[in-house]
Amino acid sequence: MDEDRLDVGKAVSYGWNSMKENVGFFVLVFLIFWVVEGVFYGIGGAFLKYPAITIVLYVIGWLLAIFIQMSVVNITLRLNKGGEPDFKDIYSAGPYFGKFILAAILYFLLVFAGLILCVIPGIYWGIKYHFFGYFVIEQNMDPLDALKRSGEITKGSMWNLLLLFIIFIGITFVGAILCGIGLLFSTPIVVMATVYAYRRLLETSPQVMTPAPGAPAAE
Secondary structure, eight states: OGGGGOOHHHHHHHHHHHHHHTHHHHHHHHHHHHHHHHHHHHHHHHTTTSHHHHHHHHHHHHHHHHHHHHHHHHHHHHHHTTOOOOGGGGTTTGGGHHHHHHHHHHHHHHHHHHHHHHSHHHHHHHHHTTTHHHHHHHHOOOHHHHHHHHHHHHTTOHHHHHHHHHHHHHHHHHHHHTTTTTHHHHHHHHHHHHHHHHHHHHHTSSSOOOOOTTOGGGO
16 A cells, blocks of 8 residues: 555654754754744844835745755755765755745645635645655756655655644644743654655655755765
8 A cells, every 4th residue: 555655653763763863963953043033033023113124034034944944954865865964954955945945935825725725725735745845955856846746756645644744743832832942852853754754755656766966965
């Protein structure tokens, strides 16, 4: 059965073990991400009397959030391949930012449209196309191709992915209620379990593709 392609327990266990092995690196990286992102949104909120300034700062904060998402994908791909933690992975995927942000916008529009239609299509598409970023970074795919490929590898494994994402919500909730500090530990579990799921689905997909030469995560 296709659902056997992804073992949810193994994905979460992998995320837990990866977090423990690289806990110092993850804590520092996510502290940097959240502080920098929070600065822009915080300053933007302080200038609410000046809408133009607020809008500019919020747009910068949004672009930064997308860049952080891309960096997390790049970092987790390296660690999943057995690479050593490296702070250069925060920015080494920079050349893919244009493709990544376009893919992220298309992904958002798909999910948003699905939520408007009747919620369930939004959840379904959110899971189906969730792995677009890995294809942009690892295989240098164009946005539409990355979304399409994500849809291909998730086919037949939606129930296991839904269960995995529900578990992610629980893990994140536990991290949040621990004064928020727990998120520094719960978030790495989630992102590493996600890259495990991506790799497992890709390897068992009928159309396994070779990463594009020069992709930073393949170093």
